[in-house]
Amino acid sequence: MADGDDDQSLSQSIKGRLQQGVQNSVFREKGLLDPDAVIDEDRIVGRDEQLDDIITYLRPAVQGNRPPNMLLYGPSGTGKSLIINAVCQQVLELANAQGDQFGVIKINCQTIKSHDRAVYRLVENAATEAGVGVGIPESGISTDQKLNRFYEVLSHHFDSVIIILDEVDLLVGRQRDPNDEPAYSKLLYQLSRASQLGRIDGHVSVAALTNDPRFMEDLDGRAESSFNPQDVVFPDYDANQLQAILERRRDAYQEGVLEDGIIPLSAAFAAQDHGDARKAIDLFRKAGEIADRRGEETVCEEHVRDAQEEAERDRTLTQMQGLSTQKKLSLYATASVAVHSQRNLNAVPSTVAYRVYQYITDLLDADEKSRDSYLRYMSEAETYNFVTSEKRGRGYGSGVHKEYTFIDDPEVVAETLQADIRLEEVERDENLIESVVNSQIADFFDGE
Structure with a gap:
């Protein structure tokens, strides 16, 4: 076949796939899910x-x-x-x-x-x-x-x-x-x-x-x-208002493609995030986009949960882009403790996280900073709203330490940081890191 015939065949193949994607989409009028669209007054809620x-x-x-x-x-x-x-x-x-x-x-x-x-x-x-x-x-x-x-x-x-x-x-x-x-x-x-x-x-x-x-x-x-x-x-929207907003944009989708529970779940996720209607609408739209990408004919709760995880990852990545390598390492070590701990930890002790940080810097042949530097980096992470901290005493004569709780899913934080070029090789040693985390946790709690 001549090169011209190959080009024509490829063009027809691409065109066919584009048309098929449009025809099989779960969306009917996707523009209704643009948060900045000027909409009819009967769609304005709350x-x-x-x-x-x-x-x-x-x-x-x-x-x-x-x-x-x-x-x-x-x-x-x-x-x-x-x-x-x-x-x-x-x-x-x-x-x-x-x-x-x-x-x-x-x-x-x-x-x-x-x-x-x-x-x-x-x-x-x-x-x-x-x-x-x-x-x-x-x-x-x-x-x-x-x-x-x-x-x-x-x-x-x-x-x-x-x-x-x-x-x-x-x-x-x-x-x-x-x-x-x-x-x-x-x-x-x-x-x-x-x-x-x-x-x-x-x-x-x-x-x-x-x-x-x-x-x-x-x-x-x-x-x-x-x-x-x-x-x-303009106060925050509550979950009921967010649900009503999404109900009035239901016709952005083809009839019958939304499973029960999609709208309440999207509204509930957005209500947790300060009642932001833009985020509710984004989540509602992204769930459909995920269904389209997977070639599925209905939108289900799994798509909403995956869309929420994608949104968290995107937001986390955007916030982390300006952090230095040392700050990323500190945050990654702390998230690793939360992810890999076999104990049901409500918060990550700074003592354990710093020891894991030391191990990871040695693994990567990176500079190891002092405990005070680690605590300073984590204080900055708190100002970025990645974590909250609380001081906790360990009993008479044992001093106090900080404990960190993640705002978002620590697994999303760890995965996002792992994608950073300096942390790629850490992925190969996940089992070893898990072992280090639980060894340090055991030492910490046995010492209490």
Whole structure:
């Protein structure tokens, strides 16, 4: 067969497999399980009070008046973005239907490092919303020139605008001195004063979204006075609310593919993790993705549990990426004690974990740090929320030691760390490590 025939056959094979994957998927409309999707109001659950407040605050935009500034605060995944985006979408449709040019300009401040970059991102998004060119370069001009271009776009193309600053507290900027004004304070002052100073022909309102309930305390006095927002508080979802949220997205799946218990289990896992709806929806979606990967026609509780384990591993890996090798070794040794202990340990004694750490550093021919260094590394692990610690006495004259309890499954922590390049060879000596762990545990408890 000619090379061209081989290429055509391969192309047809790939296409067939892609089509088969689509046809056999457990999903019907997977986009409903995108946590950031703007959804219909009948899918909004457990946020009646917040929804009523934001509708009330944004109603003036439909009446040709200026809405107040707003501060939406609460933990991640509690519906802040969902609610403000859903209401703004309806305001946009109503205003445009009556001939008013209403605009919604949104930026997420999480990845924006400076005031200048935030202003340029606003210009980009405003230009896109207006259907015009950005009109200025990203670099080589002052922030004031970028801000002027932003005001120009708003004045020429909109009667009323709401500017949504998601995760606004992360826009700190380059503070060379602890007393420097954070970038978000300066930006809020400029945006909330623009109409009053005649910089914009039209109404401008700002909705700032934050996880920090003390956000206003860090604002400069001028910014606080000019921003002067209406507060909308978003508490954690409880398990019943999370279950109702997932029920209203059940139609993301094909009819009949979800086994009983999938939605309650997904909601229960997310409720344990501070009532985060994003995590509930992610888990619900990942369970289906696992079923698709395995070519299975139904989604069962095993898929949800595997999705939860994957999520824990991903989160753990992300948190661990910045740790030094010594900190990883300390954490791995401590997790190994929890994983391999034949005793039913409620917590890992630091004395045992340090001896296992010594063994592992010798196995890897790595530098062995002192016990004090090990304890310091584990204190940092506590600040990262990998473990909690508690001091425990060993009886009269025997002093005290620390005991560590893992926040997540210690087996997931150990497996994640084992994937690190410096720990690959440890995997070959798992049985030996288990023997060392239990020998040290026996010595420790026999000495009590």
